[in-house]
Amino acid sequence: MTEEHFIFPLGTVLYPGGMLPLKIFEQRYIEMTKICIRDERPFGVCLIREGKEVGAPAVPETIGCLAKIEHWDMPQLGVFHLIARGSERFRLHESRVAPNGLMSASVERLPADAPLQHFDRACQQVLKLIIERIGESKFPSPLALDDASWVGYRLAETLPLDLRVRQELLEVENVGERLQRLRDILMKEGLIVQDQ
DSSP states (O other), rough: EEEEEEEEESSSSOOOOOOEEEEOSHHHHHHHHHHHHHHHHEEEEEOOOOOOSSSOEEEESSSSEEEEEEEEEEEEEEEEEEEEEEEEEEEEEEEOOTTOOOOOOOOOEOOOOOOOOSOOOOHHHHHHHHHHHHHGGGGGGSSSTHHHHHHHHHHHHHHHOOOOHHHHHHHOOHHHHHHHHHHHHHHTEEEEETOO
């Protein structure tokens, strides 16, 4: 089943549960923000495949993440400061661009990860160390180190990964496979060893 949402192509990848601070100043996105706040609607965030964040509409990737505005402020006229949180992943089907350059699309929500009762703890331990190092306040609360999806998404957004790799991790449909890919990256960088 598809539903209609505004699409915000950005130079970043948003994951379910992730926090996204935004400074909105382009007129098309100010209009989008007003509607999303008024109607309590999410908007879709997609990594830019071609183009730029500002100016002509960019070409987005087809897998993105819905974002719900959790906090907003307008410190000066014509500028919104937002904190949005990622919710569900989606597949973009048919997109349209309005005369003002604002993109909308019919999207299909993708299923959430099935819970993984037993998962490799190496990724969990690395994330725990990162949280201790940079502070819990930098992570969405509550911390969920026993949730395989939460661990995978937080590692994917925290590690210094290329945007293409971040996008590939968003597209992975199986949490076990996502954690295995992250483990392979950590092993390659020497952050964990084979028998960990």
